[in-house]
Amino acid sequence: MTNHWIDIKNADCIMIIGSNAAENHPISFRWVTKAMDNGAKLISVDPRFTRTSARADIYAPIRSGSDIAFVDGVMNYIIQNNLYNKDYLVDHTNASFLVDEGFGFDDGLFTGYDKAKRMYAKDTWRYQLDENGNP
Numbered sequence: 481m482t483n484h485w486i487d488i489k490n491a492d493c494i495m496i497i498g499s500n501a502a503e504n505h506p507i508s509f510r511w512v513t514k515a516m517d518n519g520a521k522l523i524s525v526d527p528r529f530t531r532t533s534a535r536a537d538i539y540a541p542i543r544s545g546s547d548i549a550f551v552d553g554v555m556n557y558i559i560q561n562n563l564y565n566k567d568y569l570v571d572h573t574n575a576s577f578l579v580d581e582g583f584g585f586d587d588g589l590f591t592g593y594d595k596a597k598r599m600y601a602k603d604t605w606r607y608q609l610d611e612n613g614n615p
Contacts, residue, residue, distance in 0.1 A: 485511040495523040495554075497547055500530035525550060 524536035592601035
């Protein structure tokens, strides 16, 4: 588990993917339990039904190797249904840095690649800025 335990305790929703944290990380799982006592929902995403899955509010039994597709689907759903905290994303993450419309990714290469020089022209990697120069 990579989050600080205090973060886990204060979470509204905890998603554990491919880990049996209840057995493999019992000390840190105590903080998950504290979060659940405070009303947090636990989602267990794992091909195996584990002790963590048994404690979860939602158990999502995915196929082995499909976790990236699952997470992509969850992110798409959150974005399409506007279920994210925009203020938090803008203030505390790099989500406010929108890539300029001229940026592209064709045939496995980013915009600005010069085959002859075997280098990128990094000036094509601009962020969209507002009238004050802020992302």
